[in-house]
Every structure is written in structure tokens, then in C-alpha cells.
Amino acid sequence: MGYFIYGKKQERVVALLCGVVLMALPYLIDNVFGLVASGVLLLALPWFVRR
Numbered sequence: 001m002g003y004f005i006y007g008k009k010q011e012r013v014v015a016l017l018c019g020v021v022l023m024a025l026p027y028l029i030d031n032v033f034g035l036v037a038s039g040v041l042l043l044a045l046p047w048f049v050r051r
Contacts, residue, residue: 003046015046 004019006012022042029035 003043007046012046014049018042018045 001019001023003015003022007014007016007019022039025035025039025042029038
């Protein structure tokens with residue numbers, strides 16, 4: 001939720017999309033290890049992609 005609000009206020013598309021995907025991720029992935037791995041990747045993505 002934090003990335004979503006940050007991306008919306010700062011008009012950063014990558015952070016906004018990461019926030020949306022992070023909120024929907026538990027509904028899409030059943031495996032705990034897959035959920036943690038994809039969550040960590042999505043948390044790090046806005047730091048590497050600045051738009």
C-alpha cells in the first residue's frame with residue numbers, strides 16, 4: 001500500500017505498479033517461497049528503475 005500511495009503522489013509509474021502487484025500477489029501465488037522471492041524482487045524494483 002505504501003508503494004501505491006508513494007507512486008500516486010510522486011507520479012512514479014514503476015512504484016505505483018509495484019504497489020498494485022504487491023497487493024494482489026498473495027491472491028495469485030500459493031507457494032510461500034515464490035511469494036517471498038517475488039515480493040523481494042518487486043520491493044527492490046523501484047530502486048533500480050527510476051521513472
